Amino acid sequence: MATLSPIEVTDASYFYGQGALRKQILFEASAHVDEGEIVILTGPSGSGKTTLLTLMGALRSAQEGSVKIFGEELKGAPEATLTAIRRRIGYIFQSHNLLKALNVEQNVQMAVQLGERSSRNDERNRIEEVLDRVGMIDHIAKRVDQLSGGQRQRVAIARALVNRPKVILADEPTASLDKESGRDVAQLIQQLAREEGASVVLVTHDNRILDIADRILHLEDGHMKELREALAGEASRALGVLAEHDPEAHRNLLLFSKALARVANSDRDIADEEVEVIRRVLSEEAALSTGEVDFVVSLAVAQVRSETAAEGPGGDTLADEQKQRLRAALRAVAEADGELSDSEREEISRIEAELSL
C-alpha cells in the first residue's frame, strides 16, 4: 500500500466574490507533499499562494476539486472537521499574530491547551522545551511587545510546533524580518521539521531561503507552473531589464560569458579549477562585482553544457520528439524574415550535424 501523502491537492479551484464580481484565484491547482518533505511555494504576489496555503490549512474550502489533509477530504467538510484538522496543523503566519494580552508562555499555552489534556507540570515542561529549542526560553515571562520581530516569530514558531504537528504551514514567515533573522527563522523551521519528520509547506517570495526546500512549487496567476518554466521566464525578464536599463553592462557581461564559453569549449570541458581561476580573474582583473561574476560564470557554464549535451554516449540526450521540435524551430527561425537563404541553410545543417539530429 502506498503511503498516504499528508497533503494532497487535486485540481482545486477557488473563486473570490459573487456573481459578476466573481474572480477565479486558483485554476485546477494540484500539489502533493510527502511525509517529511519540505516544499516551498513561490510565485509573485496575487498568484494565489496564500489562498492555496489556506486551503491546505483548512481555513477555507475549495469550491472545486479536492483537498485532502491526512487523507481527510476538506471540500464541503463541516466546520467541526475543519476545526479538528486545524488542531493537527502548525500554522505560522506572516505577521506573528501573537496575543498581545498574553506573555510568551501563555501564548504557547494557548496551543498546548488545544491538545490532549495533560497535567500542568507536563504542559509546562513541553512549553519550556519548545521555547528552549527556538532559543526563547530566557524570555518566557516577557510580554509580546517587549520582543523584537525575530523573537516574536520564534515564539510563533514555538506555538505552531508545541503540539508536534505532522504538517507545518508557513505563510511568508520571513517577510517582516531583516535578512539575517529571516534566514535564521527559515533554518529553524527546516531543522525542527526534520527533527519531527513533519511535512512543511512554506510560502515565500524571498529567494534567499529557497535552498532549504526539497522541492519548489511555483504558482502564477493561479496556475501551477513547472519550475523550469517559471525560472526561465524569470531569467529572460532579468536579462531584458538589464538590457533596457544598463545596455553597456548587458553587452559586456554577455560578451565575457560568450568568450569564456568558447575558450572553455575548445577542450569540451570546464573543470572546477578553471572556474576558480576564471572567477578570480573576473573579479580582480575585470573588476566585476560578485553578482556579476556569478552571472558570467553561470552563463558560460550553461553554454558549455548545452554544447556538450548532444555529445553524450550515443548522442541520445535529446529524445526523438525533441529533435523534431528543435529542427522545426530552426527552420521557423530561418524563414522568419521571409526567405531561406543559403547561409541560413548551411548553418542549419552544421548545427544538425553537431547535435547529431
Added chain:
Amino acid sequence: MNRRVPLAWLQLKREKLRLLAAMAGVTFGVVLIFVQMGFQDALFDSSVRLHSTLDYGIAIISPKTDTIVQPKPFARSRLYQVVGVQGVEEVTPVYMGSAIWRNPTRPSETRPIFVFGFNPTLPGFQWPGIDDGRNAIRLPDHVLFDELSRAEYGPVGDLYNAGDTVETEINDRRISVAGLYNLGTSFGIDGSLVTSDLNFHRIFPERDPTHVDLGLVQLDPGADPNRVRDRIQAIVPGDVDILTQDDFVTREIRYWNESTAIGFIFGFGVIMGIVVGTIIVYQILFSDVQDSLAEYATLKAMGYPHRYLVGVVMREAVLLACLAYAPAILLTLVVYVQAGAATNLPIAMSVERALTVFGLTVGMCCTSAGLAIRKLRSAQPAEIF
C-alpha cells in the same frame, strides 16, 4: 491541576484605562437603576405605610376612593351592618381629610396637613404612640402630631418633647398638640394629625358625621380574612369595597403605579440606566473584538471553535458586570442614606433588590456581549491572512 489561560480576564485588563472607563460607566448605570428602584419602592412603601401599619383584618372604603390621599366618604350605616357578620370582632369608623396647618413658630406659614379622626374608645386605630394619647384627644381640640412629618410644619416634636405646650391653628381653629406618634411621609402626605371623631368634626364642621372615609374591621382571632370578606360582600350592596389588608395595599400601589406618571417615570429611569450600561459595555466589548480581530482569527486558525471566542466575550461581559457591580452597590448604599435623610422616605437596600439588579447587570452585559459577538463573525482566518 490544569489551569487554562484566563484569556477573558487578560483581554479585559490589557487596556487598563479602557477597563476603568468601562467600570465607571457600568457603575453609573447600575447606581442609576438602584436609585430609581429605591425611590420607586420607597414611594410605594410610604404610600401604603398607613395600610400596612394599621391593625385591621378588613378595610371598607368607597369604590370611588382610588387612593387614601383622596378619600371619598360613604354611609356609616354600612359599617353597622358589618358588625354582625361571623368572624368580625369590631368595626372602627375613620374620618380623613386635609386641613390647613399653621406653623406654630412661624405663624405666617401655612401648609395642608392630613387629619385622621376616630372614636378613641374603639381599639381599631393603632400606631406607635397612639395609645399614649388616646385619652388626651378626648379633650376638645387636642390632637396627636406625627413626629416624622416634614420639617416645614415646624419643630413640633422638639417643642413637645421639651415640655412646651404646642398650640397652633388648623382650619383657623385653635388646637393644642397632646402627643406624638410615628407614621412618616409619603409622596401624597407630607404630615399628619390624629384626633377624636368629635374633634375631627370641629376641624371640619362642614363634613357630614353620618358619612365616613374608611372602616377598619378587627377580626376574631383565627378568622380567615378572605372568607370574612366574602361573607361581608354577600350582605352589603355594591356601594362599598370590602378589602383584605393585601387587597388594600395592592389597590393603593396600583393607583400610584398606573394612574400617575410615577411608575412610568421610575421605570423610564431604570430603562435609562440599562441603556447607558448596555451601550457602554457594548462599546468596550466591540472595540476589544475589533482590536483583537487578527488575534481571534489566529485562534480560530489554530483550531479554537467559534464558540470558544463567544465564551471569551461572554466571560468578559460577566467579569465587567461583577467588577462594576461591587462599587455600584457600595455607592448606592451611600446614596440611599443621603436620600433617605433628605426625604424622610423609607429608602433602603433589600436583598431582593440587590439580587434583581445584579441579575439585570449581568443580563445587560450579556446583551451587549451578544451584540459585540456579531462582530466576531468577521474574525475569519481566511479573510484576514
